[in-house]
Amino acid sequence: QVQLVESGGGLVQAGDSLRLSCAASGRTFSRFIMGWFRQAPGKEREFVAAIAYSGGRVNYADPVKGRFTVSWDNAKITAYLQMNSLQPEDTAVYYCALDRSRNVPSTAPLAYDYWGQGTQVTVSS
Numbered sequence: 001q002v003q004l005v006e007s008g009g010g011l012v013q014a015g016d017s018l019r020l021s022c023a024a025s026g027r028t029f030s031r032f033i034m035g036w037f038r039q040a041p042g043k044e045r046e047f048v049a050a051i052a053y054s055g056g057r058v059n060y061a062d063p064v065k066g067r068f069t070v071s072w073d074n075a076k077i078t079a080y081l082q083m084n085s086l087q088p089e090d091t092a093v094y095y096c097a098l099d100r101s102r103n104v105p106s107t108a109p110l111a112y113d114y115w116g117q118g119t120q121v122t123v124s125s
Helices: none
Strands: 002-007 010-013 018-026 033-039 046-052 058-060 068-073 078-083 092-099 119-124
Touching: 002 092, 018 033, 018 092, 018 119, 033 068, 033 078, 046 068, 046 078, 058 068, 078 092
Parallel strands: 010 119
Antiparallel strands: 002 018, 018 078, 033 046, 033 092, 046 058, 068 078, 092 119
16 A cells, blocks of 8 residues: 655745645555646546656646646655646645556546545635
């Protein structure tokens, strides 16, 4: 089993920055993908960003390209999502997730095997 714990959410104003963390523990894998998703009220969960442990390949959703940066710290076994220039439309619960099978980041929630509990990000205008 793998446990993922997100932190770093909060209430900010438009234009501010936040950094989300996702600490992983439990079983380890030789290759995996760490992904970030978000879900706003009344909307489906959507892909935000992902990074491959092997090779560091990254993938971003179009709405966050140039503003968000995903990274992985192997020493701390933690993934990060640096979010800059936040806008009200970024308001959502953000989830990290782990895909234990692939080398290339997938945008589909069903591709991910383990999920964190989520952290709320609220951006006021």
